Amino acid sequence: MEFKLEAHRIVSISLGKIYNSRVQRGGIKLHKNLLVSLVLRSARQVYLSDPCPGLYLAGPAGSPAMPPPPQQQQQQPGEPAAGPPAGWGEPPPPPPARAAWPEPEPQPERPAAPVTGAGDAPRGGEVEAAEAAWRRVEGAREAAEGGAAGPAGGSDGFPEGPRGTRRQCGCPPGAEDRPGAPGACPRLACCCAPRPAEDEPPAPPAVGPRKRGAAGVGGGPAGGPASGSSPLKKPRRNSEEQPGGAAAAAAEEEEMETGNVANLISIFGSSFSGLLRKSPGGGREEAEGEESGAEAAEPGQICCDKPVLRDMNPWSTAIVAF
Amino acid sequence: MKCKEMGGAGGGNDIQWCFSQVKGAVDDDVAEADIISTVEFNHSGELLATGDKGGRVVIFQQEQENKIQSHSRGEYNVYSTFQSHEPEFDYLKSLEIEEKINKIRWLPQKNAAQFLLSTNDKTIKLWKISERDKRPEGYNLKEEDGRYRDPTTVTTLRVPVFRPMDLMVEASPRRIFANAHTYHINSISINSDYETYLSADDLRINLWHLEITDRSFNIVDIKPANMEELTEVITAAEFHPNSCNTFVYSSSKGTIRLCDMRASALCDRHSKLFEEPEDPSNRSFFSEIISSISDVKFSHSGRYMMTRDYLSVKIWDLNMENRPVETYQVHEYLRSKLCSLYENDCIFDKFECCWNGSDSVVMTGSYNNFFRMFDRNTKRDITLEASRENNKPRTVLKPRKVCASGKRKKDEISVDSLDFNKKILHTAWHPKENIIAVATTNNLYIFQDKVN
Numbered sequence: 001m002e003f004k005l006e007a008h009r010i011v012s013i014s015l016g017k018i019y020n021s022r023v024q025r026g027g028i029k030l031h032k033n034l035l036v037s038l039v040l041r042s043a044r045q046v047y048l049s050d051p052c053p054g055l056y057l058a059g060p061a062g063s064p065a066m067p068p069p070p071q072q073q074q075q076q077p078g079e080p081a082a083g084p085p086a087g088w089g090e091p092p093p094p095p096p097a098r099a100a101w102p103e104p105e106p107q108p109e110r111p112a113a114p115v116t117g118a119g120d121a122p123r124g125g126e127v128e129a130a131e132a133a134w135r136r137v138e139g140a141r142e143a144a145e146g147g148a149a150g151p152a153g154g155s156d157g158f159p160e161g162p163r164g165t166r167r168q169c170g171c172p173p174g175a176e177d178r179p180g181a182p183g184a185c186p187r188l189a190c191c192c193a194p195r196p197a198e199d200e201p202p203a204p205p206a207v208g209p210r211k212r213g214a215a216g217v218g219g220g221p222a223g224g225p226a227s228g229s230s231p232l233k234k235p236r237r238n239s240e241e242q243p244g245g246a247a248a249a250a251a252e253e254e255e256m257e258t259g260n261v262a263n264l265i266s267i268f269g270s271s272f273s274g275l276l277r278k279s280p281g282g283g284r285e286e287a288e289g290e291e292s293g294a295e296a297a298e299p300g301q302i303c304c305d306k307p308v309l310r311d312m313n314p315w316s317t318a319i320v321a322f
Numbered sequence: 323m324k325c326k327e328m329g330g331a332g333g334g335n336d337i338q339w340c341f342s343q344v345k346g347a348v349d350d351d352v353a354e355a356d357i358i359s360t361v362e363f364n365h366s367g368e369l370l371a372t373g374d375k376g377g378r379v380v381i382f383q384q385e386q387e388n389k390i391q392s393h394s395r396g397e398y399n400v401y402s403t404f405q406s407h408e409p410e411f412d413y414l415k416s417l418e419i420e421e422k423i424n425k426i427r428w429l430p431q432k433n434a435a436q437f438l439l440s441t442n443d444k445t446i447k448l449w450k451i452s453e454r455d456k457r458p459e460g461y462n463l464k465e466e467d468g469r470y471r472d473p474t475t476v477t478t479l480r481v482p483v484f485r486p487m488d489l490m491v492e493a494s495p496r497r498i499f500a501n502a503h504t505y506h507i508n509s510i511s512i513n514s515d516y517e518t519y520l521s522a523d524d525l526r527i528n529l530w531h532l533e534i535t536d537r538s539f540n541i542v543d544i545k546p547a548n549m550e551e552l553t554e555v556i557t558a559a560e561f562h563p564n565s566c567n568t569f570v571y572s573s574s575k576g577t578i579r580l581c582d583m584r585a586s587a588l589c590d591r592h593s594k595l596f597e598e599p600e601d602p603s604n605r606s607f608f609s610e611i612i613s614s615i616s617d618v619k620f621s622h623s624g625r626y627m628m629t630r631d632y633l634s635v636k637i638w639d640l641n642m643e644n645r646p647v648e649t650y651q652v653h654e655y656l657r658s659k660l661c662s663l664y665e666n667d668c669i670f671d672k673f674e675c676c677w678n679g680s681d682s683v684v685m686t687g688s689y690n691n692f693f694r695m696f697d698r699n700t701k702r703d704i705t706l707e708a709s710r711e712n713n714k715p716r717t718v719l720k721p722r723k724v725c726a727s728g729k730r731k732k733d734e735i736s737v738d739s740l741d742f743n744k745k746i747l748h749t750a751w752h753p754k755e756n757i758i759a760v761a762t763t764n765n766l767y768i769f770q771d772k773v774n
Contacts (some may be wrong), residue, residue: 031574039610046607
C-alpha cells in the first residue's frame, strides 16, 4: 500500500541523513538527528504495521514518481508522494518485492542486464544491485555533483536510495520503463517478476547520471566494481544470514541491497532507540554530545527479539532494529 | 508624515515598503563563509550587526540624516568589521567547532563604547566596539613612530596633547565565556537587569554574569539520564523584556515553557507551559518536524510572545497557555511538499521572526527570497521579495503572491517554481522606525517605508 512505499522511502532517506551527519562539519547536530529519528520511528511504525503488503494490487505499473528536488519540479509535475494529503489519496503503487519477507520463494531469474553484458544474469543483476547500493552509500559525496541532489548546500538527501531499492523488485517508480504487466509477478502483484532489462540506461533524466553510472560501471564479477565500497559492504555480505536457501539468488541480491543499510544501522548504533524500540532495555550508553555510537553491533542485537529477527530478512531487520 | 496610501495587501498601516540598500556580493556563486547567519539592530537602531558563517561580524551604522530635509532616513554604512570566532578543534572529542556566528545580541549603551555578545556553537564573546578619533602626540621619550628616544638627547620637556585623527573603530574582545556548553548553543539573551544573560544549547540553559567568565549557573537541564530516552531539545530561549526573573524556552516538540528563576535554582519545572494541541487531520510523517519551534521572541511590551515553526507564526498571550491568540500561516502551500522538503533538508530550516517597534506587525522569512509581514490589527498580510531587481532606491516593493493550486494568475508564482535555495531565515526590525533588515543567503537588504 502506498503508506508502506512512502514509509520505505522515508526510512532510507532518513538513514542516509543520519549517516551523512557523521561527517558534517561542526559535529553531529542533536536537534536535526532527533527529528530525523522521529520521522524514522513514524515511518517504521507504518512500515511494520502494514500487515499484508502483498495483497495490495498494483493497478498501474507506475508508482508515484520520485518527487524530485524542488528545483527540478518542472520535470515532473505535481508532487505525488509528497505528503499525506496528496500521498494517501493515490492509487497504491506496486510494493517492492521484498515486502513479502519471510517467504523463501525464489525470485525468478533475471535476464542478463544488457549493460553488464558478460556474466550470468543473476550475477549481472547482483552487480547492479550492488552498484545501486554502493551508489547510495556514496551518494553523500556525489550529491553535490549528481543531478538529483537537493538544493540546500550540504543536503544529504538520498534521492537515489529508494530508487535503488526499488530496483530490487524491478519496479522503479517512474514507470517509464516498465509498461504494466501487473499480474506478471507470481508472488506479488507488483510488476517485478521477470526482471526486465530496464534497470539501467532507460533511467529518467531526473535520476540522472548516477543510476546510469551504476549500471554502466557494471560488468565483471560481483566483487570487482563493488570493491570501491567493499570495506563497508563485504563484511556484511558475508556475515548476514540468508533466510532460506531456496531464495539464494534473490536473498543474496537483497542482502547486498540492504547490506549497507544494515551497516548504516550498526554504524550509528542504537541512537534514540528509546524512541524507536517497542520495548525498553538494551542499548548502549551514549557519549555526551555524540549520539551516534560507532560500535559495530549486529542489527539483530539491538532489539531484544533476537531469535525472531534472525529469521527476518536484513531489510526488515534493519528497520526493526533501528 | 507617513504615506498612508494603499500599498496592495498592505501590511502595517498600509505602509509602502521601499528598497533602500543592499549589502554584499553580487555574485551568484556564494562563498560559504559569506552566508549571513544572524542580523540584529542595537537598542537605538543606529547600529545594525550581522554575523556570518565565516565567523565575522560586520556592523553598519546609520548616517546621521539631515533632519531638515529628510527625504529618506540615513543610510547604513560599514562601521566595523572583525573576526569574532575562529574555527576550533576539540581534540578530546575529535570534533570541529564551527566558527559560524549563531547569534548576536547588543547590550544597551552605557558609555561611549558599544558592547555586543556574539556566539558560535560553543563560546560566547563580549565585544567592545569603540571609536578613536584622537591620539596623543608629543611624547618626550618616544618618537612619533614609536621608537624610543635616548634620554640623553632630551633637552626640553613638553606636555603631550591629543590631536584629532581619522576615525578608527576598534573591536576588542572583553570577555570570553567558554567551556560551558556540551551541545550547540542556539540562543543568547540579555536580561533586563543588564548584568546577566542566558545562553541555551540543545539540552541546557546557563545563566552568566557579564563580568564573570569562569563560571555560570545552569538553570535548565533537560538531558535525560539515558540519552536514548531523549525526546525533545531546546530550540530557543529568551529573557522577558521587563521581568528579570522570567525567561522562556521553546522545544522541538512545539512547546514553550516559561520559567521563574525565583521559584528555584534549577528551573526544570516550568511555571507555565504553552502548547497547542495538534490538529489530527494534519498528521503526517513530518508533523513532529514542522511543529518544532525555530524562534521565540517576546513582544516589546512583554505581554505577548511570538513563536515560529516551519509553516506558521503564532502569537501567545502570556496569560493563556492552552493555545495561541493568533496564528498566521506563512507558507501553507508547502504542507503538501513536506516529503520533498524533508529530502532536500529544507524542512530543517530555522526561520526567525521579529516584532516591529510597536508590536503591531510581525515579520518572518520564507523561500524564494520572500518575506512576510502580518499586521495584527488589520489582519492583513503581505509578501515581499528581496531581490536586486528592485534595487533602485525608493522603488516601492510590489507585493508578491504564490499560487498554491489551480490556475496561476499573472504575476503569481507557482509553488513549483519557488527557489528553495533562496531562503530568508533572518530578519530584523528597527526598534523605532519602519526600517527592516532582511538577510538573503549572502546579501543584506535594507528596506524603509516610503517617506513623503
